[in-house]
Amino acid sequence: MNITKEQIDDLNAVVTVAVSKEDYQKNVDGILQNYRKQANIPGFRKGQVPIGLIRQQYGKAVLVDEVNKLLQDSLNTYLKEEKLDVLGNPLPRLKEDFDWDQEPLAFEFELGLAPSFDVKLKTRKSITHFQIKADKKEVDQQMERIQKQYGKLISKNEVTKEDEVTGSFRNAEEEIEHKTTFEVSQVAAKKAASTLVGAKPGDIVKLKTKGLFKETYQLAGNLGVAADKAEKLNVEVDFEIEEVNHREAAELNQELFDKIFGPDQIHSEQEMRDKIVADSEAQFVQQSDQKLLNDITERLIEQCDFKLPNDFLKKWIQASSEEPISDDQAKEEYEKSEKGIRYQLIEAKIIDEHGLSVSQEELIDFAKGFMKSQMAQYGHMNPSEEELSSLSMRILGNPEEAKRLSQQLMSQKLLELYKKEANLKVKEVSYENFIKEAYGS
Known part of the structure; x- marks a missing residue:
């Protein structure tokens, strides 16, 4: 087998894989011999069908199947060994009149290559990092809601x-x-x-x-x-x-404090207000962090100006679609996904350059924390370590859930990195003003 690469430009290449009979014939012959042993053809005893007849009926299909397997394995190995960073998957150049009897068999694959670029977390313009504070108005409204709820x-x-x-x-x-x-x-x-x-x-x-x-x-x-x-x-x-x-409205007394927060946790109206402030601001952190992550993402995409193999990616979208789509539909789909592709490349580079990773131990601890917060929503405030371990291993046993949690944990690590390295401007606001400034409503 011989594999060669023709570099079209910085973002596109064509790989040619030449497959000789020595690469596949042994496997093809072995499969055909097994077919012969199992074949039931009228006029012949089982296992005694002439190999020529078996080859005539099944030879081409077996050849195509074995060569395709060989192509996939050898191409993947080649991309790893050559350290080619490709986008999507290699696209075969199809020929309607392809001759399966030629020697050697030559196959061409188009490659879309990832661009080379630099990422600077210190963006030229500062990015606002909102720190949301619970103001008196919000605390008063929450106090009123609680008193009505328990009234x-x-x-x-x-x-x-x-x-x-x-x-x-x-x-x-x-x-x-x-x-x-x-x-x-x-x-x-x-x-x-x-x-x-x-x-x-x-x-x-x-x-x-x-x-x-x-x-x-x-x-x-x-x-x-x-x-x-x-x-x-x-x-x-x-x-x-x-x-x-x-x-x-319920009276602000010890009976109400115990009912809401548990026995002897809160002892006065001021302590209750302080607790509401702490709980509210803890919840606000999640919204502030999500806004910061979105803003940094947008800024990095804007700042990292690099080209993509656009034509290749449109072809790849068209080829990988479950249903047949036109050139115009592929173009539309690409335009929708282009920004996402750009950020995936930027994020992957940041992760690689800063050595970020998610270990199995970290993922298990993260899953336990996730399960604990979920259980708290249903009133189960103090689950045992055994319960958390059992539930976490069950959820991580689902590959899709494990991938989702791993992505969430990596997002947290990226956010921590951005808070340390990015050009941020801290701004304290009330929740009401955060909504107005962040989302314009």
């Missing part, structure tokens, strides 16, 4: 602005039939709010869906419809009131 529910006979109502929304034409509970204060439309105020259990009031609630998700949840439908919905619905209740 006393008092039944009433008439709706006021301070009450919550339980009832069913209906509209036969839009197939809406949904029971829900909401606070009157959540109703954004003034006319709808005034219609509800003064109504009694058993009354049916008519409300317009457009602008009924401030947020689309609130309308979707209360009507029991999909968000995309709720966003466009502009109809009149009947709302039959079944219950009217007023929530009397």
Whole structure:
């Protein structure tokens, strides 16, 4: 076997693999002999079919199969030995009139090569690293929500602005039939709010869906419809009131502190406020980190200006598609994925240059932490080490889950590196201002 490479340019090459009979004939003959032993052909005893007849019937198919296996193995070995950093997979140059009887058999493969570039984590412009602080307004709102949540529910006979109502929304034409509970204060439309105020259990009031609630998700949840439908919905619905209740806020006392945080963990309103601040800011870190990671990603893509083998990658997308796609569709798919390809190359280079890796031990510890946080959401606050180990090994036994967790852990390591090495500008903001500055809403 002989393999040669023709360098077209910095990003494209063609590899030619010449396969001689000595490379495949022994395997082909062995497979055909096994076929002969098992063949049941009328007129011949089992195992006594002439090898010429077996070769005539199965020889070409066996030859093609064995040569393809040989090509795949030898090409992969060649790419590793030559340390060729290829994008996608080698694409065979297909010939309709290929002669399988020629000697040697010659096959050509197109290669798309990864570009050479440098990555500097110290970007020219600084990147804002938001540190989100829980302000008094947010803490007050959280305190109020908790007091209402654990407060006393008092039944009433008439709706006021301070009450919550339980009832069913209906509209036969839009197939809406949904029971829900909401606070009157959540109703954004003034006319709808005034219609509800003064109504009694058993009354049916008519409300317009457009602008009924401030947020689309609130309308979707209360009507029991999909968000995309709720966003466009502009109809009149009947709302039959079944219950009217007023929530009397719970007192800030030891009984409430113990109920929420556990016995003797919190002893005063100020300690409760401090706990809310700490918990909120811990949650804010995740959002701030994700924003930072997104911003650094965008900046690195913008700063690392390198070319890609565009034509090759479009061909590769077309060749690897499960369903046949046109040239225009392949071009569209490539344009969608180009930024992702660029960042994958940048990320791989950063990981390599800074020696980042994920060990099995680190992955197991990370999986345990993931399982512990998941269990905490369902009230299981103190799982045993045995439970965590068992669940972690089970989840890591799933290759897709193991890959997902490994990627998350590597993202954490990259984020830690960026915090140390990147050109960051720290900015303290409230959560409300973070949303406005980060997402413009």
